[in-house]
Amino acid sequence: MKHRLLALVTWLILFTYTQVAAARSDTELTAATEHAAIETAIQDYFHGSAYSDKARLKQAFHSQARLYLEKPDTPFWEVPATDYINWYKEANQGKFNGRLGRILHIDRAGNLATVKAEILMPARQQRYIDMFLLKKLDGMWQILSKSAVGEASPHNGKRILFILSSAHFHGDSKLPTGVSFSEIVNAYDEFAKAGFSIDFVSPEGGALPLAYINTSEPMHKKYLYNSDFMYAIGHTLKPEQVVAQDYRAVHYVGGTNAMYGVADHPQLQKISMTIYEQHGGIISAVCHGTAGIAHLRLKNGEYLVKGRRISGYPDEYEHQDRPYFQEFPFLITKTIEERGGTFLYSPRNTPHIEIDGRIITGQNYLSSAGVAKAMIDILTKETAN
Incomplete structure (x- = not known):
């Protein structure tokens, strides 16, 4: 009886360990998948804004997204994503405008994420930091808002x-x-x-x-x-x-x-x-x-x-x-x-x-x-x- 009880306890321990390990593996896989999906949304933004690709930009932004930008004498400038996308002319589609994008940081909590990105424009010696808020809606990660700040920079893009x-x-x-x-x-x-x-x-x-x-x-x-x-x-x-x-x-x-x-x-x-x-x-x-x-x-x-x-x-x-x-x-x-x-x-x-x-x-x-x-x-x- 003792041997059977010991065998049962051993089996329960091994079963529990296996289940915990599997759950941990699934969690890690889910985290990696969500991380990749967030990166994809930001890469759509990078490509769309660098090559005037409206389709990629529409995919990146939620239809009701807002951008909070700056211009001379207007430190708080709210721009609907639909207006922002229309700034990119179809005549320029596929032409590289010099914008180089790179993700600096991603932080995710459930279906919400923040992303910090760098945009370099070496020809203009300009560097921007973009801050994004994204949410997973209907199974798809999209940008809800973006704010940016720019500065003169020696970054050469290499x-x-x-x-x-x-x-x-x-x-x-x-x-x-x-x-x-x-x-x-x-x-x-x-x-x-x-x-x-x-x-x-x-x-x-x-x-x-x-x-x-x-x-x-x-x-x-x-x-x-x-x-x-x-x-x-x-x-x-x-x-x-x-x-x-x-x-x-x-x-x-x-x-x-x-x-x-x-x-x-x-x-x-x-x-x-x-x-x-x-x-x-x-x-x-x-x-x-x-x-x-x-x-x-x-x-x-x-x-x-x-x-x-x-x-x-x-x-x-x-x-x-x-x-x-x-x-x-x-x-x-x-x-x-x-x-x-x-x-x-x-x-x-x-x-x-x-x-x-x-x-x-x-x-x-x-x-x-x-x-x-x-x-x-x-x-x-x-x-x-």
């Missing part, structure tokens, strides 16, 4: 793609790892100040595992409490969402988790080489992020690093007697050199940057800002010419 690992642990172990927060923010800050837009992609998409966060460090604190930045870190793109031609450069970020899931990812490899070979873009990497470029090949089959000066975190500086090191699928210095590259680095805790054409690499987090500055210099000269 985009940099940060490539980061999704790995939370070293290999198959339970040893935690993550993306170096310093390497993200030190480079991000330089690009942002120079007017570039940054997107993040990871093998699995979604939230990143972060490492080495120090809230006493001013740069860390600046971005850790920046809701737009942290939203982007928590909602990285999946590789299939990336359109390579939209970017002028890729930047592989380190942290020891960069050793896993990035270097051998076919879609990420294709994105990088398309940007580099077809669009004349830059490939860059810092610290363990250099692992991400070790397997890249040119169209002719040769390795990207062959005959190149490359930096990154050297094998010599690893703690080779510790368990994490045993999980590494390959070694950075050894692999780069085996593939014809020259691996260069400086003493510990000093910056080291190598610029070899459109391949720019750095040794450690102290090199992140310098690598970004070198990239900005090349991209700025490219614009000038």
